[in-house]
Amino acid sequence: MGFLDKLRGGEKAQPLEPGLFSYTSPASHPNHYRLHLRVEPGGEGLLVINASTVLHLNQTATEMAWHFIRLTPPEQVAEQVAKRYSTDKKHAAEDYAEFAKTIQTLIETPDLDPVTYLDIDRATPYEDLSAPYRLDIALTYRLPEGAPTDAAPSKRVERELTTEEWKQVIDKAYAAGIPHITFTGGEPTLREDLAELLQHAEDRGLVTGLVTDGHKLTDTRYLKTLLDAGLDHAMIVLQPSGTQTWDSLASFAYWREVLNDDIFIAAHLTLTKDNAAQANALIDKLSGSGIRALSLSEADTSLSEALHAARDHANALNLPLVWDLPVPYSALNPVALELAEFAEQTPAQAKPAHKAWLYVEPDGDVLPGQGTNKVLGNFVRDAWDAIWKPS
Secondary structure: OOOOOOOOOOOOOOOOOOEEEEEEOOOOOOOOOEEEEEEOOOOOEEEEEOOOEEEEEOHHHHHHHHHHHOOOOHHHHHHHHHHHOOOOHHHHHHHHHHHHHHHHHHHHOOOOOHHHHHOOOOOOOOOOOOOOOEEEEEOOOOOOOOOOOOOOOOOOOOOOOOHHHHHHHHHHHHHHOOOEEEEEOOOHHHOOOHHHHHHHHHHOOOEEEEEEOOHHHHOHHHHHHHHHOOOOEEEEEOOOOOHHHHHHHHHHHHHHHHHOOOOEEEEEEEEOOOOHHHHHHHHHHHHOOOOOEEEEEEOOHHHHHHHHHHHHHHHHOOOOEOOOOOOOOEOOEOHHHHHHHHOOOOOOOOOHHHHOEEEEOOOOEEEOOOOOOOOOEEOOOOOHHHHOOOO
């Protein structure tokens, strides 16, 4: 039986009203954190902790998470839960205390696997979702001067959405219950409205991320503008031979120390025939730069052995590896190879791990994932139900 699979002695109550609820702890909290709870129509829920740990909760646990986010006093939680589930107040109080302790442990131990250690029943992840966990938004396919012309796809896209149109996308994502938006490209920092869009998402209580080459982030004033607008995490796409990559990482480290900011910084390294021999040295340098995670890919399959060796070296340095964040489209970042097996599928047909996010092109077209060609609809023109079809 999963964690809180059935409240002791109780019967199933009328589900909570569906919706997306969020909580951000005060900056002074010793473990500054953000919680996002999505209540599904059937009463089950999805709790996202710091945009990294995702828990699939049954109806009872969802209700307790709702109280946890609203800071309801424990005695009131026990009283309300006992009444709704026809159980005694003592058992309801014990169950809520157990739940609250579990969530607090996850908040304080971000790298913990909640399935193997805490016996939280994550049900069947990715099945019967009313919306994905994350929306990857390519604000633009424009690139900095001097970048390779094949570093972003532009053949399909005729225009970029305006600031107000992107705000509509964010609002629609919020209304659908999508708790997490990542801005990518092309190079998203080329959009002058990036900070404004980050602030709009922040005002809705959404988790926000950025995938960038990092060049503009060497300007600490510009970086502070993004942080002030609510940026939660960033991935720097490394250009190992350039100084700006390392300067941007230094800028993040500076502001994190000065502002005690909880920004999560990851780096993406694509192994090529030119840099594969230096991969371990690059990872050593990254490990000392203040990043908290590393994403790796290979330019072609002949580098698979080098990729495995780089993974092992990162693990030896206790540098966590992430695989589910987008990287800019490029011949050197062949995301299409990773997504080929579900490139023509709808979200309902896709394999489970690929139903967790959607990708939006600069003109608003929605794809199952970055690098695919299947258009599910347009986020501005089409209703959400027409995009996220159940079958």
